[in-house]
C-alpha cells in the first residue's frame with residue numbers, strides 16, 4: 001500500500017470521525033518537522049481522559065466510512081454521496097504504533113461505520129486492539145466504539161483490550177430514533193451497554209478475590225447524544241442522560257450539537273446554526289446533576305421543559321427559587337453553599353475552611369478569591385450590606401446580564417424554535 005493511499009485514507013477517515021465528541025475534545029493541529037505521516041493528522045488527533053485523570057492525545061479515526069445503515073443525521077449514511085475508504089486491521093495497528101513512536105499520540109480512538117454486520121465490524125475493531133496489546137505490547141490508551149447490535153462475546157473481548165468502550169445512543173429518545181434511524185433498534189444500543197456494565201462489575205468483584213484478574217474497560221463506558229436533530233426538549237435529553245448514568249453506570253454522557261449534513265425534511269436545513277449554546281447549557285446541567293447534588297426535576301420539569309439560554313442553569317434555578325435565599329455563608333451546609341450561583345465546589349471548600357477561623361464578611365470573601373458578581377445577590381455574610389435587598393428575580397437577572405459577557409452570546413441559537 002503506497003504512502004499516498006494511506007494518507008488519503010487517513011484524511012477521509014479522520015475527517016469522518018470528527019463528528020464523534022465522545023472522546024472529550026475536538027481535533028488539534030500538530031506540526032511535523034520531519035515531513036512524515038503526521039502532516040495529515042491535524043483533524044485526526046483528539047484528547048481524552050484516562051482512568052487516573054491524565055489528559056492524553058489520541059489518534060481518532062474510523063475503521064471505515066462505508067455503512068449498511070442510513071441514519072439521517074450521519075455523514076457516513078449509505079445514501080450519502082461521499083468518498084469512501086476502509087483501513088485494513090494491520091494498517092491501523094501500524095499507524096498507531098508509528099504515531100506513538102513519533103510521540104504524536106498516546107493512544108487510539110477507533111470507531112467505524114458498519115461494514116456487513118455489527119459482529120463483522122466489531123470483530124475488526126477488537127482485532128486491532130488485540131494486535132496492539134498482544135503483538136505490539138502497546139500499553140497506551142485505547143477507546144473502542146461498541147457497534148450497536150454486537151454480540152456479548154465480542155463485547156466481553158473488547159473490554160479486555162480497551163480502556164474505554166462507548167455506544168453512541170445518538171438520538172435521545174426512542175421516538176426520535178425510530179424517525180431518523182428506522183433500521184436500528186433501541187435494544188441494539190442498550191444490550192452492549194448492559195453487557196459492559198455487568199462485565200465491569202463482575203471483573204471488579206473478582207479482582208478483589210483474585211489479584212491477577214485482568215482489568216475490564218478500566219476507564220468505563222460513555223455515550224453521545226446529538227442535540228437539535230430532532231425536537232426533543234432539554235427535559236427529554238437530561239432525563240434520558242440521567243437514565244444512562246443510573247442504569248448503565250456511564251462515566252460520561254456527551255452532548256453534540258447537530259451539524260446539518262443532509263437535506264432531509266425530518267432534520268434542520270443545511271446552513272442552520274449548530275446549537276452550541278444549548279450544548280453548553282446541557283453540559284452545565286449535567287455537571288450540576290453529577291457534582292452539585294441537584295436532581296434533574298429541580299432544573300427541568302413540566303413547567304420548565306427547556307433551559308434558559310440567557311443564564312446558566314444554576315442561576316436559572318436560583319431565580320425561580322428565591323425562597324431558598326439568601327444563604328448565610330457563615331452557617332449554611334456544604335450542599336446549600338454549592339447552590340449559590342457563581343460559587344463552584346472549590347469556592348465552597350475555601351469558604352468552609354476560612355470560616356473555621358473567623359466570621360466571613362465581603363472583604364474576607366474577596367480575599368480568599370470568591371467571585372461575587374453573581375453570588376452577592378444570593379448570600380449574606382458578616383456584614384449589614386446585602387446586595388439583593390428587595391430586588392425582584394427579573395431585576396437581579398438584568399443586573400447580572402448587564403455585567404456578563406458569555407462566550408456564546410453572539411452565537412445564540414434559535415434551534416429550539418425550529419420545532420415549536
Ligand code: SF4
Nearest residue numbers: 067069071074077113
Ligand atoms: S450506523 Fe452509525 S455510521 Fe452507520 S449511518 Fe448510522 S450512525 Fe452512521
